Amino acid sequence: MRVVVVGAGPAGMAAARTAADAGAEVVMVDSEPDAGGQYLRGRARFSHTGVTHLRNTEVWMVEGNTLHLRGPSDRRGESRENEAPSAVAAAPCAATATPSAAAATPSAVAATPSAVPATPSAVPATPSAVTATPSAAAATPSAVPANPRLLHFDALVVATGAYDRPLPFPGWDGPGVITAGAAQALAKQGVTLAERVIVAGTGPFLLPVATALQDLGATLVGVYEASSPTRWLREAKAITANRHKIGELAGYRKVLPRLETRTAVIAKHGDRVTVAKLDSQWRPVSHRTVQADLVCIGYGFLPRTDLLPDASRTDDFYDVDEHQRTSIEHVYAAGEVTGIGGADLAEAEGVIAGAAAAGQEPPRKAVEAVRKGRLFAQALARAHAVQPGWRTWPAPDTTVCRCEKVRLEDLADASSMRELKLTSRVAMGRCQGRICARNAAELTGVPFDGQRRVIAVPIPLGELAALPEEK
Amino acid sequence: MQPDVVVMGAGIIGAACAQALRARGLRVVVLDRHGPASGTSAAGEGNVLVSDKEPGPELELARASRDLWPELAEDAEWEEKGGLVVATTPEAVVPLQTFAAKQRAAGIDACEITTADALTCEPHLSPDITAAVHYLQDAQLNPVKATRALLRGIEVRRTEVSTTDGRGVTTPDGVISCGAVVNATGPWARNFGVNVLPRRGVVLVTTPIPGTIRHKVYDADYVGAVASGDADLQTSGVVESTQAGTVLIGSSRQRKGFDDTIESRVLKALALKAIALFPMLTNVPVMRAYGGFRPYAPDHLPIIGEDPRTPGLWHATGHEGAGVGLAPATGRLLAQLLTGETPLVDPHPFRVDRPEVMV
Ligand SMILES: Cc1cc2nc3c(=O)[nH]c(=O)nc-3n(C[C@H](O)[C@H](O)[C@H](O)COP(=O)(O)OP(=O)(O)OC[C@H]3O[C@@H](n4cnc5c(N)ncnc54)[C@H](O)[C@@H]3O)c2cc1C
Numbered sequence A: 001m002r003v004v005v006v007g008a009g010p011a012g013m014a015a016a017r018t019a020a021d022a023g024a025e026v027v028m029v030d031s032e033p034d035a036g037g038q039y040l041r042g043r044a045r046f047s048h049t050g051v052t053h054l055r056n057t058e059v060w061m062v063e064g065n066t067l068h069l070r071g072p073s074d075r076r077g078e079s080r081e082n083e084a085p086s087a088v089a090a091a092p093c094a095a096t097a098t099p100s101a102a103a104a105t106p107s108a109v110a111a112t113p114s115a116v117p118a119t120p121s122a123v124p125a126t127p128s129a130v131t132a133t134p135s136a137a138a139a140t141p142s143a144v145p146a147n148p149r150l151l152h153f154d155a156l157v158v159a160t161g162a163y164d165r166p167l168p169f170p171g172w173d174g175p176g177v178i179t180a181g182a183a184q185a186l187a188k189q190g191v192t193l194a195e196r197v198i199v200a201g202t203g204p205f206l207l208p209v210a211t212a213l214q215d216l217g218a219t220l221v222g223v224y225e226a227s228s229p230t231r232w233l234r235e236a237k238a239i240t241a242n243r244h245k246i247g248e249l250a251g252y253r254k255v256l257p258r259l260e261t262r263t264a265v266i267a268k269h270g271d272r273v274t275v276a277k278l279d280s281q282w283r284p285v286s287h288r289t290v291q292a293d294l295v296c297i298g299y300g301f302l303p304r305t306d307l308l309p310d311a312s313r314t315d316d317f318y319d320v321d322e323h324q325r326t327s328i329e330h331v332y333a334a335g336e337v338t339g340i341g342g343a344d345l346a347e348a349e350g351v352i353a354g355a356a357a358a359g360q361e362p363p364r365k366a367v368e369a370v371r372k373g374r375l376f377a378q379a380l381a382r383a384h385a386v387q388p389g390w391r392t393w394p395a396p397d398t399t400v401c402r403c404e405k406v407r408l409e410d411l412a413d414a415s416s417m418r419e420l421k422l423t424s425r426v427a428m429g430r431c432q433g434r435i436c437a438r439n440a441a442e443l444t445g446v447p448f449d450g451q452r453r454v455i456a457v458p459i460p461l462g463e464l465a466a467l468p469e470e471k
Numbered sequence B: 001m002q003p004d005v006v007v008m009g010a011g012i013i014g015a016a017c018a019q020a021l022r023a024r025g026l027r028v029v030v031l032d033r034h035g036p037a038s039g040t041s042a043a044g045e046g047n048v049l050v051s052d053k054e055p056g057p058e059l060e061l062a063r064a065s066r067d068l069w070p071e072l073a074e075d076a077e078w079e080e081k082g083g084l085v086v087a088t089t090p091e092a093v094v095p096l097q098t099f100a101a102k103q104r105a106a107g108i109d110a111c112e113i114t115t116a117d118a119l120t121c122e123p124h125l126s127p128d129i130t131a132a133v134h135y136l137q138d139a140q141l142n143p144v145k146a147t148r149a150l151l152r153g154i155e156v157r158r159t160e161v162s163t164t165d166g167r168g169v170t171t172p173d174g175v176i177s178c179g180a181v182v183n184a185t186g187p188w189a190r191n192f193g194v195n196v197l198p199r200r201g202v203v204l205v206t207t208p209i210p211g212t213i214r215h216k217v218y219d220a221d222y223v224g225a226v227a228s229g230d231a232d233l234q235t236s237g238v239v240e241s242t243q244a245g246t247v248l249i250g251s252s253r254q255r256k257g258f259d260d261t262i263e264s265r266v267l268k269a270l271a272l273k274a275i276a277l278f279p280m281l282t283n284v285p286v287m288r289a290y291g292g293f294r295p296y297a298p299d300h301l302p303i304i305g306e307d308p309r310t311p312g313l314w315h316a317t318g319h320e321g322a323g324v325g326l327a328p329a330t331g332r333l334l335a336q337l338l339t340g341e342t343p344l345v346d347p348h349p350f351r352v353d354r355p356e357v358m359v
């Protein structure tokens, strides 16, 4: 039986290993040249008997029990223009930390000239990346060709992770503002982003980003957490079950002195950044001006759930049962596509999904880790929930949707997401609302519905025309 | 106060009916379970076409509509862009020219132009085309904005109708009594007694390439696909830009109930046909694919009139792939029939009492 895993982050790698150990033929597909996903990229050396790793390969559609893939040779002729979306913070692929896209995006470039040189890893298709890793290929005399366009599965694990969410404020779409995830990815490549940086948003993931930037020699102007730490005092149960998380904080002690809570960046004009103190609803109560070259923002995460438009979702995250099964037969989901709780929860979910996909009972240890991890994830969601006061940050002429240049004042009254999109063009551009749809919904009060996107990544017509014919 | 007329469905047809009724001084309330333009009308490409219709009652309705749209389509991206219909094989030349000649005889502006002239007005068109006809009257609008424009000043309530007897409608919020009811529920109209079925259509949307494609351009085989009753997948090349610069690519026709999964074979067929018309599209990325359900009657004519079985219940539906184009004349015709005015076109072909329509 063949188990296909989409995503090679902590969740996907764990699912692939577990399913292979259970005897399945496993193919792990990821759009990046290296395994590791958002957090471990560059540090994970993935190689596992029974797993074929298809690198640089995007899954753009799931149809029945077949995946449609785009490999490196499909993308070879593609011009940069087609590949890089116009702006960093709006660009899902920058947010997911693809080094190539992040380095090619204009505002990162504008932030510091030193960000310009493309590292070798930014070259789209390195020859060695074209085929599966030799070791994996040797281990499995697998039937998977080097660059397949169709891949059948008996069971599928979707572990495609999440993007970080920006909130719009005057100047967020200008130079020198990027998502925290993009910043982290660039930092991992050793790219010096700017002299004076701010990390702003909500959630514990701001700290590792700030640490990485500081380690690169940036001057950390501030780490601004919009929520109040006292919210965590209500979460005793989650904290006791996840004591090790407190330990992790120690690793970030160098940036803790720069941490200010109930604080946010609410405007940036050139290097003048307006920093506000917030009330509990995130409405600004006072503000001051500081100087910074780069602001990295992350207000929680938006899951990448495009591949299964028909799967049941809550708040856009896939609904899964205790075996990580989605509402679609033979399809499992693991990691941040089901909820945000850190890399260890993602990994434990991956173990369960991999076991279940290969037809085995999940190991007890992983089940226990997921139980505890979910307590933490739920506490995290409560303590760092985006509060409605942010809606006072943008001005009437502040861009809400970067792809289509839709301003706050362009958002008309509407009763549904679809009507809002078709009357204002918000979420109709290249990012297809992956970044802005949620913000637009909150700004207008239109109910946010999980967006149905059939095509997970833009794909040239010529490739659609050349799709292999199914027997 | 009790409304004179309740319109069920706030798609472009319900909106046009409500607008025309209100213009005649009637008190109208529109009900939609998901809000204005939440059904098929948001899936359409927004073409207002005369070019694809054979001389006959539908073409008459389309011409009347074409004359009414400009003043109704305020703030709805109305654009008189014209249509270019091309033949792509030697065999298709004569049928296209014969079709255009018949339309000219019926008063349509259908100019045969040379393939060289076609390439001048559409520089990226394939040089392999074999014939071209330019339709000056074809236009385009944004159907969601147009629906909203028609509904301006009219009360729209978000609720679902379960039943109607022509003198009132039942909703979860209670019964609304009224003088007459209009069934404008599009592909769902069968729930209220007329034989309307969904015919699936899929559209591809590219990333913006402003200014590249100027007209609505389509392959002459489109007309055959529109008129066909075949359940199997049919596709033909239909390509045009929107004001935002994206290119919309259709068109597919398929009968498979309300199944909305998008199949790769449909994407492939659409892409092949679009590239045959515009080879430069090969490298242009598609960023979205979406679909909708055209409301069709088995005899392919709209249904406009009172239901002889249920006095007070009026139908305005079954517009298939042309509801945007046909909306204003449909609304006006319905309102004229309901108030006893002289109708702007012969209503007989659209009557409810047709063997294939009554269920
Ligand atoms: C800024 C930031 C800092 C963080 N810091 C920490 C931390 O300090 N500690 C911690 O525990 N967690 C941290 N996290 C969270 C951590 O990144 C996640 O918990 C973890 O990466 C989630 O794993 P995952 O496997 O679900 O998804 P990911 O790691 O996001 O992996 C998903 C993979 O799927 C691939 N993919 C997506 N779609 C497709 C497709 N269509 N085709 C092919 N491939 C696809 C992506 O390229 C990616 O490689 C941080 C996150 C961010 C954004």
Ligand SMILES: Cc1cc2nc3c(=O)[nH]c(=O)nc-3n(C[C@H](O)[C@H](O)[C@H](O)COP(=O)(O)OP(=O)(O)OC[C@H]3O[C@@H](n4cnc5c(N)ncnc54)[C@H](O)[C@@H]3O)c2cc1C
Binding pocket: B008, B009, B010, B011, B012, B013, B014, B031, B032, B033, B034, B035, B036, B037, B038, B039, B040, B041, B042, B043, B044, B045, B046, B047, B048, B049, B159, B160, B161, B162, B184, B185, B186, B187, B188, B191, B200, B201, B202, B203, B250, B291, B292, B293, B294, B295, B316, B317, B318, B319, B320, B321, B322, B323, B324, B325, B326
């Ligand atoms: C892909 C595609 C492309 C198209 N392109 C074009 C084009 O270019 N030009 C053109 O002229 N036409 C085009 N069409 C056809 C056009 O979109 C339709 O003919 C038209 O939208 C039909 O409008 P309608 O108001 O009858 O139906 P709808 O827009 O579907 O409206 C019906 C409404 O009724 C509501 N409703 C249903 N049941 C109930 C109930 N019980 N209670 C309350 N409310 C209810 C629904 O929510 C819906 O909003 C296209 C169609 C498709 C699918």
